[in-house]
Amino acid sequence: MSDSNTTDFKNPSTFILLGIPGLEAAHVWISIPFCTMYAIAILGNLTILFIVKMEPSLHGSMYYFLCMLAGTDLVLSTSILPKTLSIFWFNFREIDFSACFIQMYFIHCFAVIESGIFVAMALDRYVAICNPLRYSTILTNPVVAKIGLAVVLRGIMLILPYPFLGTRWPYCRTNIIPHSYCEHIAVVKLACADISLSSYYGLFVAFLVRGLDMIFIALSYTQILRAIFSLPTKDARLKTFGTCSSHLCVILAFYIPGLFSFLTHRFGHNVPLHFHILIANMYLLVPPMLNPIIYGVRTNQIRDRLTKMMLKIVDWL
Template structure:
């Protein structure tokens, strides 16, 4: 019996995605929530892109980075949610072996790229507050283009070994993934081999991306706060700090669930499986929903352009 099972599962042609194990009876209701999130993410991020494109006053470094964040949010949510909804609605649980690792690559690539974009936004805030008179000469369009290229190249190359390594392991015990999408740690746990190299590289990639990015963001905000405290009046301090609030909210929405998700997978052994999955979903799906809302609510230029757009249509 053991030999037969091994033969059946060695190098499977497909994986089986379970959705959210333990909450199968609630899949329909959960799907409504996730579908709503997807619609909000699509509409919100396309609205950000449209407003920045059509409003000349928003053609600056911060809004270019915001557009890049919106594009990455669209790619991230589209990489996950259509397949997830097909599981919940049509019980379409199978995913091709190569498609699983392709999805894994795009999820980790986009998450890494978003982290880099947050660093670029922190740099923008640092230059705007600490060197306001040199802002236009420091963050020129060629410099912004180089930053964007560096973020994309780093994100695409650092995570590339993750799916390559994971696809080389033998999967001879089960091909069932207890999640609605293919994440690196979840898939590698199914391999019947010594996968320490994948774990070690995963930790290395996380340090090179999230670890270093958090360090540079923290360093930027230390300099920003020092510059703010040197301003002569309380009103000037509050107004200047207010220009960073949107970025700080986006940072918290991105990094806190990510850190909790990573630590929970590597440390906790007694957390229910469905809780792992739900936290993972929060990690990858909440930022694409929240980011356009945060910047739409907190950015007056975007609010004004959106208001003019609706007034024009109403007239």
């Protein structure tokens, strides 16, 4: 394995991922919380998918969006963690040139899809709380399918230029990526060419996706909060507000670290590199871990079904 950063090569066949630069001695210890979060994410999201599939009463728009979120979280966390753990545990830092851009595409594509699902779920909550009598007629199964398809196609099409442009830049400076996975800007910065097109397109996608999605979510929850405070009883207000506040916590856990990581790559030159890389990993691991807990355990129907399933397992044992 070569860690050379010399300039006597062009378009290397492999890149070298450093993991978390500056914290190499602590990689094994860092892997423990990372692996724990990944295990919770896998178990939790698979449980959500299983329960919704097995329970006919959960076959509705809210739970379909929840299943889309669970599937997206499984792909998103699996896109980074196996390779990251191989760096931490076995010092396997090399990643094939093509595999790096494939990983880049999956990470950013499913991050955009997840953002779109949050918008769809905010729409679902808005209709359920602000127009409850029309909920079943507005969010029918065909409408939910069209929203889901639009969210997926948006992610696929918007991120397609990332690897398309990135693989066409010449790489002749270094093949060392100071990151634990192939993040878009971290990779294209290694090119010995003017990468303005990739950089500007990345900015465009970030502000188009995260900016517009956050605005739409903020508008939806503003209307939801207005509807909550107009409810006749205090108990009803507290119950509905508790559900919405937990949803907002998950949304903020996804957007805030993501925006921090994105802006730090471009403007945060004074931010310690190890802190930046840790946050970049947290933003792809914490939401997949939290989503099944908050959206699943706090949802009465899923919690009741999970309790019944656990009781059956205990009786069988």
